[in-house]
Amino acid sequence: MSEFADAKTVEKVVPQTSAVKSFLSGGFGGIASVLVGHPFDLAKVRIQTSPTGTYKGTFDVFGKSLKADGVRGLYRGMSTPLVGVTPIFAVSFWAYDLGKKIVHAIPGREPRDLNLAEFAFAGFFSAVPTTLLMSPTERIKVILQTQGSGVNKLYNGPVDVARALYKEGGMASIFRGTGATLLRDGPGSAAYFVAYEVIKRSLIPAGGTAADLNPLSVLFAGGMAGVAMWTIAIPPDVLKSRLQSAPAGTYKGVADVLRVLLKNEGPQALFKGLGPAMLRAFPANAACFLGVEYSLRAMNMVF
Numbered sequence: 001m002s003e004f005a006d007a008k009t010v011e012k013v014v015p016q017t018s019a020v021k022s023f024l025s026g027g028f029g030g031i032a033s034v035l036v037g038h039p040f041d042l043a044k045v046r047i048q049t050s051p052t053g054t055y056k057g058t059f060d061v062f063g064k065s066l067k068a069d070g071v072r073g074l075y076r077g078m079s080t081p082l083v084g085v086t087p088i089f090a091v092s093f094w095a096y097d098l099g100k101k102i103v104h105a106i107p108g109r110e111p112r113d114l115n116l117a118e119f120a121f122a123g124f125f126s127a128v129p130t131t132l133l134m135s136p137t138e139r140i141k142v143i144l145q146t147q148g149s150g151v152n153k154l155y156n157g158p159v160d161v162a163r164a165l166y167k168e169g170g171m172a173s174i175f176r177g178t179g180a181t182l183l184r185d186g187p188g189s190a191a192y193f194v195a196y197e198v199i200k201r202s203l204i205p206a207g208g209t210a211a212d213l214n215p216l217s218v219l220f221a222g223g224m225a226g227v228a229m230w231t232i233a234i235p236p237d238v239l240k241s242r243l244q245s246a247p248a249g250t251y252k253g254v255a256d257v258l259r260v261l262l263k264n265e266g267p268q269a270l271f272k273g274l275g276p277a278m279l280r281a282f283p284a285n286a287a288c289f290l291g292v293e294y295s296l297r298a299m300n301m302v303f
Contacts, residue, residue, distance in 0.1 A: 021299050022097035023090045029292035030089025034081050037284025039074040041081075043276035045145045048241040052265065058276040077144035080158040084137040092130045093292060096193055099125035116194055123193035127185035134185065135178040139165070142244045168248055180240035180254040188233035195228035196221050196289060211297065218293050219286040226285025230277045235270040237277070 043061040046054075055061050065073035081088075099122030103114055114122065140161045147154045155161045165173045199221040205212050213221075230237075239257045251257045261269050 019094055019097060021296055021303070023094040024299065025292045025296040026093025027086035027090035028295035029093065029288040029290075030085035031082070032291035033089070033284045033288035034078065034085045036287040037280040038078045038081070040276045040280030040284070042074060042076060042145050044237075044273035044280065045142055045241055045245075047276065048238050048273040049142070049146050049245045052269075058279060061276070077141045077158075080137055080141045080144065083158075084133060088130060088133045088137065089288070091133060092126050092189070095129050096122050096126035096189075099123070114197075116198070119194045119197050120190040123190035124186045126193070127182060127189040130189075131178060131182045131185060135176075135181040136162075136174045138181060138240070139174060139177055139244045142241055146245045173248065177240050177244040177254075180236060180243055180257075183254065184233045184236035184240055188229040191232055192225050192229040192285075196225035199224050210293075213293075215290060215294075218290050222289025223282035223286035225289065226281035227278065229285075230274075230281045234274050234277055238270050238272050241273075 039062065040058065042065070043055075043058045046061045046065075047058075055064070062074065065076070069076065100114060100118075102125070103109070103118045103122060104111075140158045143161050143165075144155060144158065155164065162174060169176075200210060200213065200217070203213060203217040203221060204210060236254075239254050239261070242257045242261065243251055243254055246257075251260070
């Protein structure tokens with residue numbers, strides 16, 4: 001029977017992972033996620049930030065990118081998340097582990113594993129410190145992904161973008177969209193980790209442990225966790241992309257982005273980019289959790 005047969009309580013106590021191992025395994029998972037998912041992320045951002053009708057869908061973005069820039073065009077802007085992904089995902093999984101430890105440390109709480117609400121708290125908590133790293137990385141990545149090609153290319157890379165943003169408005173410009181990033185990643189991370197924990201535990205063989213899961217089970221649980229996250233994260237992600245890619249002074253904040261978007265394009269525009277986001281969600285997050293779980297197992301064998 002699944003450990004989540006009773007959604008209110010989970011009696012079995014799962015051993016806690018050390019902070020260092022959580023940090024390092026998160027980094028490995030993040031690198032795997034970016035390598036697999038970046039072309040889909042590029043398509044998502046292009047669709048979200050371009051005028052309606054510019055692209056017919058994900059594969060139209062792929063086709064036009066390949067025609068303009070070749071295969072390298074599908075990985076435009078990847079250097080920023082790839083360089084930043086190790087600390088971002090490392091902090092995410094470290095903070096998730098810390099969130100679980102905070103729950104376990106609540107005075108008077110019985111020594112048992114977390115229930116669904118507590119896993120959701122730990123997931124939301126993981127997004128708070130992660131946002132401080134994610135927001136400027138996303139800002140730079142979105143600008144690189146949406147700039148033109150050839151003679152219309154404005155920036156040579158992430159350092160060039162960061163320099164221009166700082167000149168434009170200091171650190172406030174680099175961190176534009178931080179609130180929108182947390183609006184996306186707080187609820188999204190809660191759904192992400194809850195879905196992974198529920199599905200992973202449902203796949204554990206009777207009488208076994210998480211260490212008994214085979215790679216296909218980890219891939220499935222991780223992929224479905226990504227789908228769960230993006231099912232609720234796409235509307236705030238649209239707002240974040242619009243806010244972060246717009247010229248300075250276009251919007252007063254995320255609420256202003258929402259007002260303008262609803263007025264000009266209607267509520268359906270909040271779901272722009274849903275196709276590529278979902279196409280990316282399963283493989284990228286399957287790769288992420290496979291990297292996390294197996295790097296953690298390797299470290300447990302060595303340390």
